Each structure stands twice: as structure tokens, then as C-alpha cells.
Amino acid sequence: xxxxxxxxxxxxxxxxxxxxxxxxxxxxxxxxxxxxxxxxxxxxxxxxxxxxxxxxxxxxxxxxxxxxxxxxxxxxxxxxxxxxxxxxxxxxxxxxxxxxxxxxxxxxxxxxxxxxxxxxxxxxxxxxxxxxxxxxxxxxxxxxxxxxxxxxxxxxxxxxxxxxxxxxxxxxxxxxxxxxxxxxxxxxxxxxxxxxxxxxxx
Numbered sequence: 001x002x003x004x005x006x007x008x009x010x011x012x013x014x015x016x017x018x019x020x021x022x023x024x025x026x027x028x029x030x031x032x033x034x035x036x037x038x039x040x041x042x043x044x045x046x047x048x049x050x051x052x053x054x055x056x057x058x059x060x061x062x063x064x065x066x067x068x069x070x071x072x073x074x075x076x077x078x079x080x081x082x083x084x085x086x087x088x089x090x091x092x093x094x095x096x097x098x099x100x101x102x103x104x105x106x107x108x109x110x111x112x113x114x115x116x117x118x119x120x121x122x123x124x125x126x127x128x129x130x131x132x133x134x135x136x137x138x139x140x141x142x143x144x145x146x147x148x149x150x151x152x153x154x155x156x157x158x159x160x161x162x163x164x165x166x167x168x169x170x171x172x173x174x175x176x177x178x179x180x181x182x183x184x185x186x187x188x189x190x191x192x193x194x195x196x197x198x199x200x201x202x
Contacts, residue, residue: 001031002099004128005091007075007084010037011048012058012189014167014181016160020130023157024103025068028128031098034091035059035071038082042116049168050194052076061184085117088124100125106132113146122150129154171195 004024010017013035021033037055048055056073063069074090075082084102092100102125104112109129112118131137131154138154141147162180170177172195177186189195 002029002101003031003091003095004028004033004101004103005036005088005125006033006103007036007038007082007087009041009048009164010035010055010059011050011164012055012167012181012185012194013062014162014164014185015179016162018062018182019160020103020105020157021063021069022066023155024101024128024130027155028101030068030101032068032070033103035063035069036075036087037071037073039075039079040081042081042083054188054192054194058181058185058188061188062182064184083116085115085121088121092124101128102126103128103130105130106137109137109152110140112150113144119149125151127152130157131155132157168195 006017006021006024008017017035021035024030024033037052037059039052050058053076056071056076059071063071075087078086088100088102104127106129109127109131112127115121127150129137129141129152141152141154167177167180170180171189177189181189
């Protein structure tokens with residue numbers, strides 16, 4: 001059996017993340033998918049709005065009904081830049097003998113060669129590139145020799161025009177976030193007034 005790691009800021013986690021994870025489950029024979037919220041994301045820096053503990057909790061309550069989804073606080077507890085190399089190395093040692101997939105969105109797949117210690121990282125995992133436009137991503141990886149040196153698969157995912165920044169902006173503009181996040185996550189955001197949301201909002 002195999003596991004998949006799904007990293008990101010998840011600020012907040014939304015249904016697009018969950019649909020992607022579910023598609024991976026349906027396309028690969030996996031024991032579980034582990035969501036790993038970052039502390040400080042390389043190439044982006046620290047531009048998170050919700051606290052680490054709140055992002056972790058939003059993931060936890062959003063996935064708790066799926067027994068094959070888990071959330072790990074590994075990168076949060078390290079309290080440093082969240083390099084995927086260190087994360088994968090940790091889970092490789094924890095799950096010795098298991099195949100490890102690493103879920104990567106289209107934008108991050110294009111930047112993969114810039115990742116910290118990418119040569120060693122790529123020896124430990126098979127990347128799953130989640131493509132909104134499969135032909136476009138296939139063209140990029142076909143024309144770049146870098147991708148010939150790593151193990152990857154391209155998984156097409158339905159286009160979902162949704163992002164964490166859109167959700168945060170909707171909240172700030174007092175617009176609805178219904179159906180963008182789970183009901184559990186929405187209630188949590190309201191209860192703690194995250195992202196400036198007023199209590200009992202839309």
C-alpha cells in the first residue's frame with residue numbers, strides 16, 4: 001500500500017482541496033492521504049492570516065468524516081521554513097517500506113526545479129501533478145529535461161475556480177462563503193471571527 005502527502009498553507013482549506021484529495025484516492029491505491037499544513041512556505045514566505053493552530057483545526061474538522069484522510073502538525077511543530085524535503089524524509093522514515101506520493105498543484109509543479117534539495121526529494125517520492133489543464137502541463141513537462149529525471153504522474157482534476165484568497169476576500173467584503181468550505185469549517189471561522197468575519201454572518 002501507499003500513502004500520499006498533501007502540503008499547503010490551507011488558509012483556509014476549501015472544497016477544492018478536498019475534491020482534489022478525493023480524486024487522488026479514487027485514482028491511486030492508497031492507505032491514506034495526510035494533509036500537512038505549512039508553517040513558513042518556501043518561495044512565498046510567511047503571508048498567512050490564520051494562526052497555525054487554527055489552520056490545523058480547520059483541516060481536522062473538514063476531513064474527520066473521511067477515515068482515509070489525516071492531518072499532521074509536523075511542519076507547524078518544527079517552527080521553521082517548511083521544506084518538503086524534510087517533511088518527506090520524516091514520513092519516509094515513519095512509513096518505511098511504503099510508497100509515498102506527493103500531491104502538487106499545477107503552479108507548484110512548474111516551480112518544482114527550484115525546490116530545496118529537489119534531487120534528493122525526488123528520489124523519495126512519486127509526484128502527482130494535479131492539472132487543471134492536462135494538455136498544458138503535459139507540454140511543459142515534455143519540453144523540460146528536468147522532469148525526465150523524476151517520477152511523476154499527471155492527474156487531471158475538474159476546474160474549480162476557487163482559492164483560499166477568494167474565500168478570505170469574500171469574508172472581508174461580507175460576502176457568502178457557503179459551499180466554498182465545509183459547514184464545519186464555516187462554523188469554526190465564524191465562531192473565532194477568523195479573517196475578520198463577523199459572528200452569525202452569511
